[in-house]
Amino acid sequence: MTFKITLMGGDGIGPEVVAQAVKVLDVLRTRHGLEVETQDALVGGAAYDAYGDPYPAQTQALARDCDAILFGAIGGPQYDDLPRDKRPESGLLAMRADLGLYANLRPAILFEELASASSLKPDIVAGLDILIVRELTGGIYFGKPRGIEERNGIKTGFNTLVYGEDEIRRIAKTAFEAAQRRNGRLCSVDKANVLDVSQLWRDTVNAMAADYPDVEVSHMYVDNASMQLVRDPKQFDVIVTGNLFGDILSDLAAMLTGSIGMLPSASLGEGGHGMYEPVHGSAPDIAGQDKANPLATILSLAMLLRHSLNRGDLAELVESAVAKVLAQGLRTGDIAAGGDVVGTAAMGDAVAAAIA
Ligand SMILES: NC(=O)C1=CN([C@@H]2O[C@H](COP(=O)(O)OP(=O)(O)OC[C@H]3O[C@@H](n4cnc5c(N)ncnc54)[C@H](O)[C@@H]3O)[C@@H](O)[C@H]2O)C=CC1
Numbered sequence: 210m211t212f213k214i215t216l217m218g219g220d221g222i223g224p225e226v227v228a229q230a231v232k233v234l235d236v237l238r239t240r241h242g243l244e245v246e247t248q249d250a251l252v253g254g255a256a257y258d259a260y261g262d263p264y265p266a267q268t269q270a271l272a273r274d275c276d277a278i279l280f281g282a283i284g285g286p287q288y289d290d291l292p293r294d295k296r297p298e299s300g301l302l303a304m305r306a307d308l309g310l311y312a313n314l315r316p317a318i319l320f321e322e323l324a325s326a327s328s329l330k331p332d333i334v335a336g337l338d339i340l341i342v343r344e345l346t347g348g349i350y351f352g353k354p355r356g357i358e359e360r361n362g363i364k365t366g367f368n369t370l371v372y373g374e375d376e377i378r379r380i381a382k383t384a385f386e387a388a389q390r391r392n393g394r395l396c397s398v399d400k401a402n403v404l405d406v407s408q409l410w411r412d413t414v415n416a417m418a419a420d421y422p423d424v425e426v427s428h429m430y431v432d433n434a435s436m437q438l439v440r441d442p443k444q445f446d447v448i449v450t451g452n453l454f455g456d457i458l459s460d461l462a463a464m465l466t467g468s469i470g471m472l473p474s475a476s477l478g479e480g481g482h483g484m485y486e487p488v489h490g491s492a493p494d495i496a497g498q499d500k501a502n503p504l505a506t507i508l509s510l511a512m513l514l515r516h517s518l519n520r521g522d523l524a525e526l527v528e529s530a531v532a533k534v535l536a537q538g539l540r541t542g543d544i545a546a547g548g549d550v551v552g553t554a555a556m557g558d559a560v561a562a563a564i565a
């Protein structure tokens with residue numbers, strides 16, 4: 210069967226890091242017989258520049274007509290003053306909603322070679338392997354009403370943090386099942402001591418716990434959770450939380466692994482179709498300088514192979530190649546502590562060459 214992958218580099222370093230993952234994909238094609246065809250689509254600022262829309266119909270068609278999407282990143286200061294619906298970020302959120310990708314899996318795994326690249330002491334992060342399950346198509350990023358208006362003569366901004374019980378149940382199901390496959394511990398993160406929506410979140414997760422007697426469930430307020438992730442990150446196995454809290458906690462978790470340039474993600478809905486992207490953004494401060502770490506994108510390709518193409522064997526080859534390159538001492542600038550610093554393209558070449 211020939212699989213179809215839609216490639217969306219996006220903006221900033223997005224195209225640079227996706228290009229490195231394509232080098233790896235090409236090796237899997239030529240040396241491991243992976244039957245896959247790729248198609249390119251513009252999204253975010255690049256799509257706005259071309260079509261006046263960050264998620265145009267042309268891109269929507271290509272996003273839907275494929276087995277999986279490999280996505281780089283969107284955004285940039287040149288777009289920050291556009292009307293909200295024209296901004297690159299709105300295109301990304303529109304695509305996630307359009308494709309029903311409500312479950313965002315963000316594994317934070319420390320490669321032992323990067324223990325010294327973490328901001329934390331090596332003994333605190335050694336062996337780190339946690340999974341953040343972030344609800345991705347609800348919450349305050351999509352809630353309405355939202356906007357900025359005059360109220361009593363005062364310019365006022367407002368957003369709405371809203372979750373339906375159905376949305377909470379489906380993301381919690383994903384997290385419970387992940388915990389069952391892992392170490393059987395699930396921590397639900399909310400702000401139930403203040404927010405009613407969080408109280409519903411907590412009550413819903415608690416009501417589901419009886420269906421998963423093999424999973425130890427705990428709850429943590431998001432402020433405490435952010436502190437605990439720094440104090441003792443290995444206490445966690447699976448964390449489940451909403452869109453905003455997951456966005457913040459996963460960037461924090463990135464530094465436990467040495468760099469945000471190391472964190473991959475999978476965005477899944479019902480069925481095998483999914484979008485795979487690094488957790489980071491378009492990094493305009495280093496775009497076009499061959500400085501970006503492509504490993505998060507290459508590891509996102511591994512997640513694509515595992516979740517959407519059911520090729521866990523090839524996923525393991527990719528992950529082993531990343532570990533091999535790190536063991537050889539190659540580093541991009543963001544994880545440079547004590548290694549040989551190479552650029553984006555050279556890192557991509559090295560991983561492609563290291564595929565067994
Ligand atoms: N999924 C997406 O497309 C995301 C897009 N963004 C957008 O990206 C733009 C920049 O946002 P920031 O807040 O600066 O976040 P960012 O993640 O792009 O960059 C944060 C910092 O991490 C560094 N960094 C990021 N990725 C890296 C990599 N692969 N290798 C080495 N260093 C890396 C950057 O140089 C920067 O110093 C904004 O327009 C934002 O909206 C932000 C997050 C996710």
Ligand SMILES: CC(C)CC(=O)C(=O)O
Nearest residue numbers: 298299301302350456488
């Ligand atoms: C547009 C943002 C929600 C992107 C982001 O920060 C993320 O998905 O992690």
Ligand SMILES: [Mg+2]
Nearest residue numbers: 456457460488
């Ligand atoms: Mg983010």
